[in-house]
Amino acid sequence: MEKQKQVITNRVAFLDKKVPFYTSFLGIAGILILWEIISRIGIVSPLFLPAPSNIIITGWEMLVSGEIYGNLTASLYRIVLGYAIGATFGILIGLILGFFKVADAIGTPIVYAIYPIPKIALLPLFILWLGIGELSKVTIIALGVFFPVVINTFSGVKSVDPMLIKAAVTFGSNRINVIRKVILPGSLPMIFAGLKLAAGTSLLLLVSAEMIAAQEGIGSMVLHYGNLMITSKLMVGVLILSMLGLIFNRGLRWLEYKLIPWKE
Amino acid sequence: MSVVIENVGKTFIDSKKNKVMALKNINFTIEEEEFVVLVGPSGCGKSTLLNIVGGLLSPTSGSVYFEGIEENPNLGIVFQEIALFPWRTVFENVVYGLQEKGASKKEQQEIGNHYIDMVGLSDFKNAYPKQLSGGMKQRAGIARALAVEPDLLLMDEPFSALDAQTRTLMQEELLTIWNRTRLSTLYVTHNIEEAVYLADRVIVLSRHPGQIKQIINIDLPKTGRNDEKYRLQSSKYADEIWQLIRHDAEEALKE
Ligand SMILES: Nc1ncnc2c1ncn2[C@@H]1O[C@H](COP(=O)(O)OP(=O)(O)O)[C@@H](O)[C@H]1O
Ligand SMILES: [Mg+2]
Numbered sequence: 015m016e017k018q019k020q021v022i023t024n025r026v027a028f029l030d031k032k033v034p035f036y037t038s039f040l041g042i043a044g045i046l047i048l049w050e051i052i053s054r055i056g057i058v059s060p061l062f063l064p065a066p067s068n069i070i071i072t073g074w075e076m077l078v079s080g081e082i083y084g085n086l087t088a089s090l091y092r093i094v095l096g097y098a099i100g101a102t103f104g105i106l107i108g109l110i111l112g113f114f115k116v117a118d119a120i121g122t123p124i125v126y127a128i129y130p131i132p133k134i135a136l137l138p139l140f141i142l143w144l145g146i147g148e149l150s151k152v153t154i155i156a157l158g159v160f161f162p163v164v165i166n167t168f169s170g171v172k173s174v175d176p177m178l179i180k181a182a183v184t185f186g187s188n189r190i191n192v193i194r195k196v197i198l199p200g201s202l203p204m205i206f207a208g209l210k211l212a213a214g215t216s217l218l219l220l221v222s223a224e225m226i227a228a229q230e231g232i233g234s235m236v237l238h239y240g241n242l243m244i245t246s247k248l249m250v251g252v253l254i255l256s257m258l259g260l261i262f263n264r265g266l267r268w269l270e271y272k273l274i275p276w277k278e
Numbered sequence: 279m280s281v282v283i284e285n286v287g288k289t290f291i292d293s294k295k296n297k298v299m300a301l302k303n304i305n306f307t308i309e310e311e312e313f314v315v316l317v318g319p320s321g322c323g324k325s326t327l328l329n330i331v332g333g334l335l336s337p338t339s340g341s342v343y344f345e346g347i348e349e350n351p352n353l354g355i356v357f358q359e360i361a362l363f364p365w366r367t368v369f370e371n372v373v374y375g376l377q378e379k380g381a382s383k384k385e386q387q388e389i390g391n392h393y394i395d396m397v398g399l400s401d402f403k404n405a406y407p408k409q410l411s412g413g414m415k416q417r418a419g420i421a422r423a424l425a426v427e428p429d430l431l432l433m434d435e436p437f438s439a440l441d442a443q444t445r446t447l448m449q450e451e452l453l454t455i456w457n458r459t460r461l462s463t464l465y466v467t468h469n470i471e472e473a474v475y476l477a478d479r480v481i482v483l484s485r486h487p488g489q490i491k492q493i494i495n496i497d498l499p500k501t502g503r504n505d506e507k508y509r510l511q512s513s514k515y516a517d518e519i520w521q522l523i524r525h526d527a528e529e530a531l532k533e
Pocket of ligand 2: 324325326358435
């Protein structure tokens with residue numbers, strides 16, 4: 015009699031299943047095509063939802079006319095300056111709070127008290143103090159960036175393995191070198207987590223501040239065309255903002271990869 | 279030069295504010311070119327003692343000092359947790375102590391390469407710790423400690439996280455290296471065979487509080503100890519130590 019054979023198959027093969035790389039593009043392309051069709055056959059009025067092709071053509075016209083350039087440079091100036099200031103102070107203060115016990119005892123409660131305030135609520139106050147010009151907008155962005163960065167840097171310092179500090183001291187490091195050679199690189203992954211978090215916050219604050227108090231900038235441009243009900247131009251603004259966010263995020267990821275090659 | 283551990287005691291205050299006497303009345307001397315092994319059941323205070331000798335913990339009483347030495351003593355520690363800097367390559371880890379002492383780039387190259395070669399990691403000089411196996415990491419840790427050419431080498435259960443085969447090989451390698459460098463060494467382990475294999479002198483600690491139960495001289499040549507002809511003697515030493523520790527080890531199990 016022939017023996018029965020029961021072959022064992024890998025029942026968890028679905029765990030390692032690979033998806034081809036173009037799948038993610040397919041999703042986006044699908045939505046764009048569907049959107050184009052809906053607009054073309056007129057189910058939705060172009061006033062509410064202009065076709066993607068229409069948005070792109072409008073965008074091109076605005077690019078050629080220099081309208082985008084003016085607004086974009088105004089916005090970039092604010093966000094780059096605000097982000098740089100906020101991140102620099104956030105990292106510095108975070109390191110100090112994390113490393114010096116006295117600074118921690120004094121500073122940390124203050125940081126945690128101010129942290130939950132939605133920063134945009136402070137804009138009227140800053141306009142009062144600093145005027146309606148660039149300074150109040152840059153300040154609000156810097157402040158919004160400062161908090162996630164300071165808190166992440168602080169936890170980064172606290173999360174550095176004390177064994178590594180002991181090792182550094184054993185092999186001759188003084189306090190300064192412990193900070194430079196152990197605490198700083200050791201907290202870098204957490205610092206980057208803070209920087210990435212702050213990128214989203216800074217964009218949000220940029221647009222809000224520009225909608226409240228600016229003549230120029232992508233945020234005010236979006237609001238302006240919203241009021242005029244020129245939806246395609248409004249959408250161009252939104253598109254620019256989403257690309258700005260994407261570039262920002264990618265840039266930070268690239269920098270992280272360059273600076274932290276030792277991370278898994 | 280010798281290292282004197284004099285009346286060292288250590289009392290911890292635990293999280294419930296109870297006093298825990300980890301070490302009591304520890305007295306011994308590590309002589310020049312001597313390999314001293316501290317052995318005892320887990321929790322008997324071995325790491326505490328090693329950290330006190332390494333200047334990473336203050337004793338509650340007593341003191342540790344170097345005798346017959348002019349400058350500040352140079353220490354090399356191999357940690358149980360290995361504690362390599364993850365952001366430095368093997369080479370950069372090994373020369374860390376040299377950099378902190380202000381050695382020139384050329385010196386760093388020469389000495390660094392010498393010790394990396396000694397522990398057999400030449401092919402992994404530029405690798406980051408995450409790319410190394412457990413045994414390789416610990417070898418890098420040993421090279422880092424050797425590279426400062428320390429007056430006293432401290433090692434806290436350096437091989438306890440390794441698998442048995444790797445551990446045996448690493449013990450052999452360590453003896454080979456030690457025979458070339460002949461550094462005064464304080465080595466901590468809970469592994470009795472390891473203690474007998476490596477030591478000139480074994481210090482047996484008891485627990486609660488950690489006290490010296492006995493000091494045993496190992497009268498075996500430093501090379502070829504795992505030769506057939508020393509088997510019997512080795513196992514006699516091991517047995518003697520086990521009898522000393524057994525009761526404490528059983529107690530430790532109950533916690
Ligand atoms: N920081 C500490 N606080 C309180 N108790 C501690 C501390 N470090 C060690 N101990 C206690 O001291 C004893 C000895 O610990 P340790 O030196 O780590 O032992 P071993 O290395 O021999 O296993 C243990 O009972 C441990 O719980
Ligand atoms: Mg220990």
